[in-house]
Amino acid sequence: MNKLTELSNKNSNWSKWKWHIKNRLKSIEFLEYIGIISQSLKEKFKLLLKRYHFATTPYYFSLCKRLDYTDPIFRQIIPSIEEIEFNLPGSNPDPLAEEKYSVTPHLIHRYPDRVLIVTTNFCASYCRHCNRKRFWSEKPWVLSKRELEQIIFYIKTNKHIREVILSGGDPFFINQSYLEYILSRIRRIKTVEVIRIGTRVPVVLPMKITPILGKMLKRYRPIWINTHFNHPQEITKETEKAADILSLHGIAMANQTVLLKGVNDDLNTLAQLFTSLERMLIKPYYLFHCDSVSGTDHFRTSIEKGIELISALEGKIGGLCIPKFVVDLPNGAGKAPCGPNFLEKIDGDIAIFKTWEGKKFVYKGAQGAT
Ligand code: SF4
Incomplete structure (x- = not known):
C-alpha cells in the first residue's frame, strides 16, 4: 500500500465529524512522513509552523491525488517554505485593514449597510492562502457573551445595518447551542434583514452539515451560507449531501473562490468548478484575486490572468455559473470588480x-x- 492509499483509508468512523476533528493531521511528524521535510529543512519548518500552524481533517486530506504541491488540495493545506521566504512588495498581515475598521472587539464595519462578526479563530483545516492568518498564532478563542452584547448594542443603534455576516475562523465550530443563541439575538434586531454565514465546513468537513444543523438554521432564515470551494476535486458525494441538506432547509448558498496560482488558475478547472456548484444550487458569487496577505504571496497570479480567465468563461458556461472577478483593494478601500x-x-x-x-x-x- 502506498502512503496516499494508506492515509486515505476510510474506517467505520469516517462519516462522523467529531472523529475527523479528534484525528486532525497537524504534527511535524506527519509532514515528515509524507516526505516534504528533509533534514536540512527541518529547522525552517519549525519556524514556519510556529508562525503559521498546520491542521487539516483526514477527510479533506483524503481528497489529494498526489502527495506533492502540484496537487490542488495538497497545495491548499500543506505548509510550504515559501510562506516565510517569498514576499511581494506591499503584502502585510492585515491588508484589508480589518483592525482599523473594528468598531468593537471582533466587529468589522466597513460598508454602510452590513457588518462582519469574527466569531472564532478556529478552523477545521487551515488554508495556506487564508487572509486572516494573523489570528493563527493566537490560542483558540470564541466570541464571548460580553463581546456579543457590545456587538448587538452597536447593530441596534445603527439602523442602516440590514445584513450581518458571521465569519471567522469558522462559525460552524462554535458550539451549536451558542451559535443558535447568537443567531437568535441577531434575528431579534428589527432592522437586520439577512444573516450570512461564511464557512468552509461544506468543503473540508461536509459531514458536519447535519439535518439537525439545517433545522436549527431554518428557524433564523433568511440565511445565506457563503462557502469557499476552490477546485472541482473538492466536490464529492459528501459535499453534495451537505449542499442538499442546506437547500432542503431553505438556506441559500453562494461561493467565494480565490484565484490561486497552481491550484485553479486554469480555464477548464474553473469552468468545471463553477458548473458543479450551479448543479449543487450554490451560486458562484466572487472569484477573488488573492489578497496581498503576508505568507500567501506565492499563490498570487497577475490581475490580468484573472481578467483573461473570467472573460474566457463568458459564452463557455452559463451566466448563472460565472462569478464576479474582484480585487479586494488594500487598506479597506473595498472590492473592485474587474472585467x-x-x-x-x-x-x-x-x-x-x-x-x-x-x-x-x-x-x-x-x-x-x-
Ligand atoms: S476556512 Fe476560511 S478562515 Fe479558516 S483558514 Fe480557511 S480561509 Fe481562513
Whole structure:
C-alpha cells in the first residue's frame, strides 16, 4: 500500500465529524512522513509552523491525488517554505485593514449597510492562502457573551445595518447551542434583514452539515451560507449531501473562490468548478484575486490572468455559473470588480461591442428613448 492509499483509508468512523476533528493531521511528524521535510529543512519548518500552524481533517486530506504541491488540495493545506521566504512588495498581515475598521472587539464595519462578526479563530483545516492568518498564532478563542452584547448594542443603534455576516475562523465550530443563541439575538434586531454565514465546513468537513444543523438554521432564515470551494476535486458525494441538506432547509448558498496560482488558475478547472456548484444550487458569487496577505504571496497570479480567465468563461458556461472577478483593494478601500468588458466604446447612438466569440458588433440605438 502506498502512503496516499494508506492515509486515505476510510474506517467505520469516517462519516462522523467529531472523529475527523479528534484525528486532525497537524504534527511535524506527519509532514515528515509524507516526505516534504528533509533534514536540512527541518529547522525552517519549525519556524514556519510556529508562525503559521498546520491542521487539516483526514477527510479533506483524503481528497489529494498526489502527495506533492502540484496537487490542488495538497497545495491548499500543506505548509510550504515559501510562506516565510517569498514576499511581494506591499503584502502585510492585515491588508484589508480589518483592525482599523473594528468598531468593537471582533466587529468589522466597513460598508454602510452590513457588518462582519469574527466569531472564532478556529478552523477545521487551515488554508495556506487564508487572509486572516494573523489570528493563527493566537490560542483558540470564541466570541464571548460580553463581546456579543457590545456587538448587538452597536447593530441596534445603527439602523442602516440590514445584513450581518458571521465569519471567522469558522462559525460552524462554535458550539451549536451558542451559535443558535447568537443567531437568535441577531434575528431579534428589527432592522437586520439577512444573516450570512461564511464557512468552509461544506468543503473540508461536509459531514458536519447535519439535518439537525439545517433545522436549527431554518428557524433564523433568511440565511445565506457563503462557502469557499476552490477546485472541482473538492466536490464529492459528501459535499453534495451537505449542499442538499442546506437547500432542503431553505438556506441559500453562494461561493467565494480565490484565484490561486497552481491550484485553479486554469480555464477548464474553473469552468468545471463553477458548473458543479450551479448543479449543487450554490451560486458562484466572487472569484477573488488573492489578497496581498503576508505568507500567501506565492499563490498570487497577475490581475490580468484573472481578467483573461473570467472573460474566457463568458459564452463557455452559463451566466448563472460565472462569478464576479474582484480585487479586494488594500487598506479597506473595498472590492473592485474587474472585467470582463465587452463594450469597446459608445459614440453617440452607436455602441461598439466585442462578442464572446471575439467578433466586433455595432449596436445602434445606444442612447435609448431620447
Ligand atoms: S476556512 Fe476560511 S478562515 Fe479558516 S483558514 Fe480557511 S480561509 Fe481562513
